[in-house]
Amino acid sequence: MTLPELLQLSGSYWSTCTLHAGVKLDVFTPLADRSLTVSQLARLIAADERGLDMLLNALTAMDLLSKEEGTFRATPFSAEYLSTTSDTYMGHIIMHHHHLVVGWSRLDEAVKNGAPVRRRSSHEARAAERESFLLGMFDLASLLAPKVAAQIELNGRRRMLDLAGGPGTYAIHFCKRNPDLTAVIFDLPTTRPFAEQTVDRFGLSGRIAFRAGDITTDDIGTGYDVIWVSHLLHSEGPAACAAIVAKAAAALNDGGLLLIQEFILNDNRVAPLHPALFSLNMLVGTPAGKAYAQGELQEMMKAAGLRGIRRLEIDLPNGAGIMAGTR
Numbered sequence: 001m002t003l004p005e006l007l008q009l010s011g012s013y014w015s016t017c018t019l020h021a022g023v024k025l026d027v028f029t030p031l032a033d034r035s036l037t038v039s040q041l042a043r044l045i046a047a048d049e050r051g052l053d054m055l056l057n058a059l060t061a062m063d064l065l066s067k068e069e070g071t072f073r074a075t076p077f078s079a080e081y082l083s084t085t086s087d088t089y090m091g092h093i094i095m096h097h098h099h100l101v102v103g104w105s106r107l108d109e110a111v112k113n114g115a116p117v118r119r120r121s122s123h124e125a126r127a128a129e130r131e132s133f134l135l136g137m138f139d140l141a142s143l144l145a146p147k148v149a150a151q152i153e154l155n156g157r158r159r160m161l162d163l164a165g166g167p168g169t170y171a172i173h174f175c176k177r178n179p180d181l182t183a184v185i186f187d188l189p190t191t192r193p194f195a196e197q198t199v200d201r202f203g204l205s206g207r208i209a210f211r212a213g214d215i216t217t218d219d220i221g222t223g224y225d226v227i228w229v230s231h232l233l234h235s236e237g238p239a240a241c242a243a244i245v246a247k248a249a250a251a252l253n254d255g256g257l258l259l260i261q262e263f264i265l266n267d268n269r270v271a272p273l274h275p276a277l278f279s280l281n282m283l284v285g286t287p288a289g290k291a292y293a294q295g296e297l298q299e300m301m302k303a304a305g306l307r308g309i310r311r312l313e314i315d316l317p318n319g320a321g322i323m324a325g326t327r
């Protein structure tokens, strides 16, 4: 690393906060299909003109707006991803990132005390935070689930459990891809409205049911041909994860397939970068969560009595990977 790169890294949260403010104030939606002056937009979103002028100029400097003759307009890119009117709006995940900033700013405390410094997104979030978290999961998973579902052979498998499935994005895409498949999304009771709305939007309410419960204490049912566990384990400590994997293995039919998607660390735990940082995200936000190394996941699956444990050859961003094992 060079010194300019170090200083750039240190101050890069300024750009992050500028993006978050733009999304939080929803400046992109009114600018998606027309140009407005600062005063016009300030009236529309009830903001101070001086502050908004600075924000819009900075967003223009960041290539998220264009400015011509004193009027601002969204770029085609920001109209596609940052306008609430777009089907590919990414604002929920950006607002989820925004809610995490306060916790990250106290990372040093979490490291000193080994304890979280913010509310847990899945269990303790306020309504607006829960919405950004769950719909943000939908934003992210929607980019990957069609590709994942296309690369995992589920021929002959009829019943899927999407364990901690959140809004059910993966259950939806696995069902779309496999016409004979039905699915159950298991998640906390507070997730139900988000999952049911999403499933309904895809016209799959007849094939995908929601089952409310806490994986650490409640029954998840039995008789599944495939169980998909995506981005759950990192929120729990090793003992709880081993218990979850064992519970999932026990809920499979003989020959059933367990699939675990996580941000997976190499066994020396210093790479890839995203899982290494994600571990810290779990430190600030959960009592015992962390990113797991591939060897740790393999051990949990082996201890649960699974066979044929392997990492699927599916190329995913951010160090994500999918482990598979058969009962």
Ligand SMILES: C[S@@+](CC[C@H](N)C(=O)[O-])C[C@H]1O[C@@H](n2cnc3c(N)ncnc32)[C@H](O)[C@@H]1O
Binding pocket: 122, 137, 138, 141, 163, 164, 165, 166, 167, 168, 169, 170, 186, 187, 188, 191, 213, 214, 215, 216, 229, 230, 231, 232, 235
């Ligand atoms: C990071 S999200 C992942 C959602 C989805 N699996 C995906 O990959 O898009 C984690 C999900 O686990 C759920 N969850 C966390 N702890 C849980 C628990 N103890 N019991 C049931 N669900 C839980 C959360 O509500 C959330 O929907």
